[in-house]
Amino acid sequence: GENVEQHPSTLSVQEGDSAVIKCTYSDSASNYFPWYKQELGKGPQLIIDIRSNVGEKKDQRIAVTLNKTAKHFSLHITETQPEDSAVYFCAARSQGNLIFGKGTKLSVKP
Amino acid sequence: GAGVSQSPRYKVAKRGQDVALRCDPISGHVSLFWYQQALGQGPEFLTYFQNEAQLDKSGLPSDRFFAERPEGSVSTLKIQRTQQEDSAVYLCASSLMGVAGGIYEQYFGPGTRLTVT
Numbered sequence: 001g002e003n004v005e006q007h008p009s010t011l012s013v014q015e016g017d018s019a020v021i022k023c024t025y026s027d028s029a030s031n032y033f034p035w036y037k038q039e040l041g042k043g044p045q046l047i048i049d050i051r052s053n054v055g056e057k058k059d060q061r062i063a064v065t066l067n068k069t070a071k072h073f074s075l076h077i078t079e080t081q082p083e084d085s086a087v088y089f090c091a092a093r094s095q096g097n098l099i100f101g102k103g104t105k106l107s108v109k110p
Numbered sequence: 111g112a113g114v115s116q117s118p119r120y121k122v123a124k125r126g127q128d129v130a131l132r133c134d135p136i137s138g139h140v141s142l143f144w145y146q147q148a149l150g151q152g153p154e155f156l157t158y159f160q161n162e163a164q165l166d167k168s169g170l171p172s173d174r175f176f177a178e179r180p181e182g183s184v185s186t187l188k189i190q191r192t193q194q195e196d197s198a199v200y201l202c203a204s205s206l207m208g209v210a211g212g213i214y215e216q217y218f219g220p221g222t223r224l225t226v227t
Contacts, residue, residue, distance in 0.1 A: 004152075006152075032214040034214075034215070034216070036218070041220075042220055042221075043114070043116075043201055043218035043219050043220045043221050044153065044201070044218045045218070046215060046216070046217060046218075049214075049215065051214075089152050089153070091152075093214055095166075095209075096158065096166070096209030096210075097143070097155040097158060097166065097169075098143075098145075098153075098155065098216060099155070100152030100153050100154070101152055102150075102151055102152050103150075103151070103152050
């Protein structure tokens with residue numbers, strides 16, 4: 001079955017810097033790759049996603065890139081703000097279900 | 111509009127008790143998923159409904175776990191004879207279409223934190 005690896009597990013940046021989180025997946029049939037932001041005590045919130053027929057997608061300060069050949073995808077956050085601090089999860093859609101990475105705890109220091 | 115809601119938000123059960131966790135999906139959403147999230151981990155798939163049909167229950171960890179969605183809307187996850195290893199956050203997500211429908215976005219509820227003592 002699908003396996004998703006996510007790195008790094010923790011990331012600390014200064015406000016205004018960029019943050020990059022990387023994920024790899026194993027199942028070449030996976031066709032949809034969402035990113036979720038989870039704040040303490042809340043459920044995961046969908047922040048951006050990308051389908052397998054697209055290489056890059058951008059939404060304001062957030063962008064996602066996908067390399068199907070290498071089976072990896074990345075989340076890029078520019079001009080980070082303290083409110084970006086949270087745990088971020090990548091996921092891959094395999095046979096209808098989402099398989100999640102273990103998460104990255106992002107801390108943005110003011 | 112209203113998102114996915116779950117109740118209770120917190121549940122403490124003594125080992126051996128039965129619990130029932132409720133999920134109200136976004137109105138009109140065909141697909142409903144249950145996930146289990148252990149502390150410090152990503153959500154793990156438990157089961158999937160398309161309307162009232164349970165099409166995939168491959169992630170349920172044991173026969174003590176049972177889920178239903180009798181009218182294709184509200185769903186209940188039941189855990190019988192709870193064990194300490196069942197302690198986790200149980201998340202529900204809904205999606206507008208079935209898995210073959212081409213719309214893949216899943217929207218999550220706030221979760222129910224279950225603690226088994």
